[in-house]
Amino acid sequence: MNNKIAKRLVAAIALCLLVIIWPHAAFASKDDNLIKLQSYRAYLEQHADKKAGKADIAIMANTYSNAEGDLKTLDNFEGMEGKSVLTGESGKIEWEINVPESGMYNIELLYYPIDGKGNSIERMISIDGKVPYNEAKYINLSRVWKDKSAITQDKKGNDIRPKQTEAPRWRTVLLQDLLGYYNDPLMFYLEKGKHTIGFESVRESVVLNTVRIYKAEELQTYDEVKAGYEAKGYKEADAKTIKVQAENSYEKSDNTLYPVSDRSSAITEPQDPSKLRLNSIGGDKWKMPGQWISYRFTVEEAGLYKIATRFKQNKLAGMYVNRKILLDGAVPFQEAKAVKFKYGNNWQVKAFGDDDQPFSFYLEPGEHELAMEVTLGDLADVLNRVDDSLFKLNAVYRQILMITGAEPDLYRDYGFEKLIPEAIAAMKKHAAILREVSADMEALVGQKGENMVLLDKVAFQLEQMVKNPEANIAKTFTPFKENVGALGTWILTVGEQPLTVDYFSVMPVSKKLPKADASFFKKMIFETKSFSMSFFVDYNALNTEGETKGEPLEVWLTSGRDQSQIIREMINDTFTPESNINVKLKLVTEGTLLPSVLAGTGPDVAMGNLAADPIQYALRNAVENIKDMPNYGDIASRFHPSALVPFELDGKAYALPETQSFPMMFYRKDILHDMGLKAPETWDEFYRLIPEIQKQNMQIGFPADITGLQIFLYQKNGELYNKERSRSTLEEDLTIEAFQKQTELFTTYKFPRDYDFSNRFRTGEMPIGIADFTTYNQLIAFAPEIKGLWEFAPLPGTVMEDGQLNRATPATGTAIMMLKGAKKKDDAWRFMEWWTSAETQSRFGMEMEAILGKAAKQATANMEALANMPWTKTEYDHLMTQWSFATGTPEVPGGYYVTRNIGFAAAAAYNNGDPESLLDYVKEVNNEITRKRREFKLE
Known part of the structure; x- marks a missing residue:
């Protein structure tokens, strides 16, 4: 009986706990957007009985009733008569309106994507101070990009990719779902009466002119449009086929939608058996909902035309991808909202249409614009x-x-x-x-x-x-x-919709479609020529050797093939044309550099080196001191001072930082909110959080390696080495105290030592943890289900005597260095200067994201380039706050022994419960540092 009572009591307690921690109903307010709001699907179901609104309300942006943050009124801006309003990266603007009739309404925006960081513009929409549904938090406003010039050729006859330039213009758009999960524009229910419409800045600045609230008309079906053609007596055009090469685009939504080369078919236009030809566009770079490319063409005869395209969709096996078709800025009929392109191993040709018939489009004489936008369609x-x-x-x-x-x-x-x-x-x-x-x-x-x-x-x-x-x-x-x-x-x-396009053909309706692939004989001739020329020509044309006079600069890097491909393209179309310096880029495996340098066959410049490498090479007289190179001070100012610390020794510098990263605190906003908790600002708050998290069988993540010790040590203004860098500080009070704080988290508080933070954070098993900020990339890309439910913030800080919070954190990264014996030091330095510049690093980061997705966001050490990455204002502010506390750890001879033995001491403390185990390793560590210093004649 007692057992039954006990079981019932336990069950009752558990049920009470679950009532407390089970996610509450979603809501939104100005001060609380922590938890996931109701979905747009639920919002539509909630208002399923509401009719479409009949009012048409135009709001001039300058008539706002309330504004916060950066704001500026502009007169007759960029050809738009009247007043417009520039809204900054942060703040909010609101307008009061009077709705004469209740109903469901769309919101249309006339905006100008003013020059900024090159990222998409993002805004959050509120009605009467509340965000109505989750999708309204992420409204994306596209930018406009163009090729800066036509495709040109280098001295070898290979095509050079044109640079991309922003070409802003006034755009009119209906607000859409960012992820593309809804094909129709978003709707908002407005009761009759007064309301407040708010736009809150999330990312980038934008100029607003008009906000229009109305219900957009439903598009006609193709059959209805076709019947209208027949009623008006429209006939098939008597005209020649107009061919538009897809690589020659007019405008595009992203600067990564540039011409690419395809050598898989002999009849891709243009094509050459031995030269590089930029003959198509799209592929993996054109796959995310909302991305668009437009083209212009001129029609001489009025009439009905069909539009055919040669395309390749060999990425999504057994699936199809969709594109929205717009003619002269509008979708002509319902079916054009999602035209399907089916999977195939090879190139295909099809006219825009459905499975039953190709679509006919009536075109008047003159210039027309065709745009294709990625959409999910039925998916x-x-x-x-x-x-x-x-x-x-x-x-x-x-x-x-x-x-x-x-x-x-x-x-x-x-x-x-x-x-x-x-x-x-x-x-x-x-x-x-x-x-x-x-x-x-x-x-x-x-x-x-x-x-x-x-x-x-x-x-x-x-x-x-x-x-x-x-x-x-x-x-x-x-x-x-x-x-x-x-x-x-x-x-x-x-959700990814990749598509590669070769060309478009605007042709009379009854004209036969061109062939999708070459005949057997054309293929054979092309392959034979290509094979013959392969003995003399590098098809990839990735090295610039031979295009300018003199021996090439040899650069090695140890990264992935995608990264090397991007860097080679950037060298070809930017660095070499601007500097007239040949570059021979080689992708090598880790461990190749040192034996090559010892053998005297190393490169002039090495990229992607670990933080410890430059000093280790410098001690062996294998790397050049760059402190005295021209403009070193100006170039060094691109980086946070902590980024240079690992590469300096005895007043000399041996490398420039490429990347820099440091720990930040990640936390699940939804889980902490449901538990009535807040992200900790100080370590006292952090420790008070621990039992609350653990009571729910959840965990907290903390670095078990030297990083954890450094956090506590640096926040007490401690150092890992003495001023002369001749001894460690492992026996000093501050270091011992930091070590004990770290080990207590794993012994007394039972934190896990080995775990996959990203997975546990994603599932909610570990709702808070300290991890390198690059974990952001993984979460933003591979955990879409918790979008908006988590955040990263600066580390908990130590309260100093003056009351200020010290959030110091260790930083690490990679470096680019000039090897000893570089034949062309000036050329090598110019390459290092170019590579670490903000413009180069920004472009490399965007290229990486275009190919590998959001998980490839570059942790560049260039502070200006990091600001150009697609961070929200809040994310960027948090990142900059933590970066201001970044602390560089000097590299010393024998420094590897410090890291290794701190690990041994931490394991001993964990297994044996000995909080002072660090003292057992002090003598051994300092002896190794002394031995190494003597070996390299530093004492």
Whole structure:
């Protein structure tokens, strides 16, 4: 009987806890946008009985009722008569309106994307001070880019990619969903009466002229448009085919949508068996919803035309991609909102149309503009439903976690059906949703493909857990966590829509489409010529050797092939034309540089070196001192002073920083909010947070290596070495105190020492942790289901005697250095100066993101270039705050022994409970430093 009472008491307590921690209803206000708001889908369902609004309200931007932050009124700006308003990177602008009739309305914006950092412009929309749904937090306003010039050729006859330049102009757009999960413009319900419309700056500045609130007209179907053609007596045009090469675009939304080279077909236009030809556009760079490219062409005869394109879609096996077609700035009919391009291994030719027929377009004589925009089409609803399920399943996972912990006891009776009936009901509901989505995808694609396997797998697992919760939930808890993570990756993969285009043909309706690929004989001739020329020509044309006089500058780098490809292209189209310096770039494996230098066959410049390398090479007289090179002081000012510390010794400098990173505090806003907690500002607040997190079977992440010790040491103004860098400070009080603080977190507070922070943070198992700020890249790219639910902030600080917070943190990075014996030191220095410049680093970062996605954001050491990365104002401010406290760690002979032995001491303290184990390693560490200093004749 007592056991039954105890069990019931435990169950009651658990239920009370779950009521407290279960996510509350979403809401939004000016001061609280922490938790995920209701989705736009839920908002539409909530207002399903509301009719379309009939009012048409035009608001002049300068008639605002309230404004905060940077604001400036402009007269007759860029040809627009009247007054416009420049809104900055932060702040808010609001207008009061009087709505004469209740209904659902769209919001249209006339804006000018003023020059900024080159990132997309982002705003958050509020109605009467509240953000109505989650998607309204992320409104994207596109920029406008152009090729600065036509494609030119180098001295070898290879095409040179044109530079991209911003070409801002006034644009009119209806507000859309950033992720593309909704094909129609966003709608807002407005009751009759007075309202306040607010635009809050999230990213970049923009000039606003007019905000229009109305209900956009529904587009006609193609059949209706076609019937209108017939009623007006429109006939097929009697004209020649107009061919537009896709690489010769008019405008584009991103500066990474530039011409690319394709050698997979003999008839790609233009093509050459031995020369590099920029003959297409798109591919992996043109895949995200909202990206667009436009073209202009001139028609001489009025009439009906069809528009055909030669394209390649060989990325998404068994799937299709979609493009929205706009003619002269407007979508001509419903079906043009999502034209499908199916998968194929080779090039294909098709006219814009559906499976039944090609579309006819009536064109008047004169110039016309054709634009293609990435859209999800039918896949939008699929991704929307999976995204919603993923968010709910993450909440279910956290509910189970709070009961079982990270490692459930398989032999324990948890009583899940009594403790979490809502979670079990949610599992049943979303298993059915995922089954339905899988079936819908199969119907859309026309076959069962690999993209449906994961949906069925997760659905099956949920069904098994619902069928017998007590037997299966604990047993399948770990696979469930893995599958939830895989579902987030699935959303990203399916949501990408890559397409490569060779050309467009505007032709009479009845004209036969051109062939998609070359004949057998053309292929054979092309391949034979290419093979013959391969003995004499580098098809990739990546080295600039031979284009200018003299021996080339040899540069080595140890990174990925994608990075090397980008750098080679940048050298070819920027550095060499501007400097007239040949560059021979080589991608080498790690460990290649040192033996090559010792053998006297090393390069002039080495890129991507670890922070410890320059000083180690300098001690062996293998790297040049650059302190006396021209403009060193000006170039060094590009970086935070801490970035230079590891590369300086005895008043000399041996490298320039390429990248720099440091730890920051990541936290889940939604979880802390639901628990009534806030992100800690000080270590006292941090320690008060620990029991609250751990009571819910959650964990906190903290660096178990030397980084953790350095955080506590540097925040007390301590150093790792003495002023002469001849001894470590491991025996000093400040270092011992820092070591004890770090080890206590793992011994007394039971923090985990080994963990995958990104995965645990994603699932909510570890809602707060300290990790390198580059973890941001991984989370923003691979955890879409928690977008807007997390943040990174400066580390908790130590309160100093003057009351100020010291948030000091160790920093690390990579470097570029000039090797000893470089034949052309001036050329090598000029290359190092070019590579570390803000313009070069900014472009490299954007190119990396274009090819590899958001996970490839560059942690550049150039402070101006980092500001040009696509950070929000809040993210950038937090980053700059922490960067101001970055502390460089000097490199010393034998320094590797310090890192190694601190690790040994930490392991001993953890395993043996000895908080003073660090003292056992002091003598050994200092002896090694002394031995190395004597070896290199430093004492």
